[in-house]
Amino acid sequence: MTSLTVDRPTTFDVHSPATGTVVGTYPSHDELAVEAAVDRAHGAATWWRTAGFAERARRLDRWRAEITRGRDELADLVHAEMGKPRSDAKLEIVMALEHLKWAARHAEKVLGPRSVTPSLLTLNHACRVEYRPFGVVGVIGPWNYPVFTPLSSISFALAAGNTVVFKPSEYSTGVGVWLADAFARAVPEHPVLQVVTGGGDTGAALCRSRVGKIGFTGSTETGKRVLAACAQRLTPVLMECGGKDALIVDADADLRAAADAALWGGMSNAGQTCLGVERVYVHTDVYDAFLTELLDQTRELRAGSGDAKIGPITMPKQLEVIRRHIDDAIARGGRALLGGLDAIEGQFVQPTILVDVPEDSAAVTEETFGPTLVVTRVATMDEAVERVNDSDYGLGATVFARRHGQAIADRIESGGTSINAFVAHATIPTLPLGGVGASGFGRVHGPDGLREFTYAKATTRQRFPSPLALTTFTRSAAIDSAVDRLVSVLHGRIG
Ligand code: NDP
Numbered sequence: 001m002t003s004l005t006v007d008r009p010t011t012f013d014v015h016s017p018a019t020g021t022v023v024g025t026y027p028s029h030d031e032l033a034v035e036a037a038v039d040r041a042h043g044a045a046t047w048w049r050t051a052g053f054a055e056r057a058r059r060l061d062r063w064r065a066e067i068t069r070g071r072d073e074l075a076d077l078v079h080a081e082m083g084k085p086r087s088d089a090k091l092e093i094v095m096a097l098e099h100l101k102w103a104a105r106h107a108e109k110v111l112g113p114r115s116v117t118p119s120l121l122t123l124n125h126a127c128r129v130e131y132r133p134f135g136v137v138g139v140i141g142p143w144n145y146p147v148f149t150p151l152s153s154i155s156f157a158l159a160a161g162n163t164v165v166f167k168p169s170e171y172s173t174g175v176g177v178w179l180a181d182a183f184a185r186a187v188p189e190h191p192v193l194q195v196v197t198g199g200g201d202t203g204a205a206l207c208r209s210r211v212g213k214i215g216f217t218g219s220t221e222t223g224k225r226v227l228a229a230c231a232q233r234l235t236p237v238l239m240e241c242g243g244k245d246a247l248i249v250d251a252d253a254d255l256r257a258a259a260d261a262a263l264w265g266g267m268s269n270a271g272q273t274c275l276g277v278e279r280v281y282v283h284t285d286v287y288d289a290f291l292t293e294l295l296d297q298t299r300e301l302r303a304g305s306g307d308a309k310i311g312p313i314t315m316p317k318q319l320e321v322i323r324r325h326i327d328d329a330i331a332r333g334g335r336a337l338l339g340g341l342d343a344i345e346g347q348f349v350q351p352t353i354l355v356d357v358p359e360d361s362a363a364v365t366e367e368t369f370g371p372t373l374v375v376t377r378v379a380t381m382d383e384a385v386e387r388v389n390d391s392d393y394g395l396g397a398t399v400f401a402r403r404h405g406q407a408i409a410d411r412i413e414s415g416g417t418s419i420n421a422f423v424a425h426a427t428i429p430t431l432p433l434g435g436v437g438a439s440g441f442g443r444v445h446g447p448d449g450l451r452e453f454t455y456a457k458a459t460t461r462q463r464f465p466s467p468l469a470l471t472t473f474t475r476s477a478a479i480d481s482a483v484d485r486l487v488s489v490l491h492g493r494i495g
Contacts, residue, residue, distance in 0.1 A: 017083040017312040018305040024174040028198040034205040041136040041163040044190035049161040053108035060104035062186035083311035096151040102429030103159035110447045124466045131454035133161035134212025140203045142218045144272040146172035152444040153215035157453040170199045220438045239440030242367040243395030246279040246388040250401035258400035259293040261422040271371035275396040280375045281384040287377040303348040312347040322370035329363040385411045394436035
């Protein structure tokens with residue numbers, strides 16, 4: 001393979017964030033290599049599309065079985081590359097399998113051709129709509145959920161009939177390669193799912209290539225670069241970006257359950273979750289009781305290697321962000337009830353609970369991506385909703401309340417909200433997942449997630465000539481006046 005660049009290393013290493021040891025070495029694919037992969041994907045696209053929904057579902061089921069049989073090995077790889085506990089990695093795999101199954105089973109019903117009714121003026125036409133694959137979809141994924149997150153795009157893009165070229169994060173490359181190898185065992189005939197490996201340059205090359213759509217999941221800042229690159233070819237993009245999600249606790253909430261959800265939502269995966277809880281707004285009547293419960297539950301929790309429930313921070317540079325947020329919060333009057341600046345120990349960050357933090361501090365406004373929670377007292381649920389919505393992000397949210405959960409959730413401006421459970425909406429295959437504002441646009445999962453990787457194609461067939469032939473130069477004055485009378489009947493009697 002010829003390289004366009006001369007001095008760039010042709011391979012790169014993936015390091016374990018817990019130990020620093022090299023756990024894999026992979027090629028850095030340059031522009032030519034990416035274009036070659038996209039060409040191969042185009043070559044396979046007709047075969048995959050014309051295989052039809054049933055055959056694709058059969059192959060995707062086989063892939064699902066391959067992943068299921070290899071899940072211990074895959075979980076080990078996730079653990080080695082990005083550091084999360086093996087049992088959390090297995091949970092992530094289960095969730096990805098659920099969505100994969102749903103996409104394979106429902107693609108035909110959601111995307112297949114169906115008849116639709118014309119309007120009164122166009123009754124002489126039979127109308128059909130169907131959702132067609134783009135051909136080749138490029139998927140760019142993050143490292144924090146290296147199975148669940150890319151599969152949220154890949155499974156749906158494949159089920160819709162696209163071939164896929166996947167660029168995993170350089171921090172979780174082995175996981176991406178493993179998934180593609182498992183796919184090749186299920187679909188050996190053609191390169192329907194390929195992986196290109198490398199850093200941001202490889203992802204950028206994929207954005208410039210002849211793909212029909214890019215499914216991007218990652219930070220908002222990188223998302224802007226992806227969008228700019230895709231603008232050159234007018235390539236449509238799905239943007240699954242960052243978040244600053246909040247959890248609301250109403251006065252009548254189950255405080256133990258709310259604290260458990262805040263803790264898991266904030267600290268699991270070492271806080272490196274797009275939908276992770278980073279802010280907690282608690283009704284003043286239960287603020288003290290909630291804090292006591294939260295602190296009690298958190299004291300036992302430790303970050304560490306091996307069997308610890310919280311793993312390392314995956315990206316070394318993220319430690320600086322976490323440090324800056326804690327530092328800024330404390331410098332501006334906040335207090336660390338647990339953790340704090342001392343919480344950062346090498347690549348590990350111990351659970352940190354901050355209170356009395358001003359709303360305009362970085363710990364409240366920016367994505368921290370570490371095991372920190374900012375807990376804030378609010379006088380009313382109106383105030384809670386106002387503060388939750390006062391954010392550039394709008395990915396998810398959680399509400400704990402007995403009586404007014406739905407009413408509170410309805411007022412939150414986010415792509416999804418879960419009531420009395422953390423992040424449930426992301427795990428339910430029939431529900432769409434995505435964000436608003438700086439959290440992105442477009443949806444994965446559910447029917448919307450299937451349609452996301454297609455374009456709508458409309459077809460009409462004239463069944464008989466219309467008595468009101470409109471789109472012809474032979475249209476007469478009599479027809480014009482008939483239409484004029486008709487339009488008054490159809491549209492002029494309102495109000
Ligand atoms: P990044 O934005 O750093 O990277 C995401 C992907 O983009 C990686 O594969 C990265 O490659 C690649 N990339 C980097 N630069 C470019 C470029 N110029 N053009 C194309 N691709 C590029 O995100 P992280 O991997 O650090 O993931 C964490 C972020 O992802 C958080 O903000 C999190 O909130 C968000 N996220 C959102 C989710 C959602 O559903 N909304 C789900 C999961 C995470 P490389 O890593 O090799 O640099």
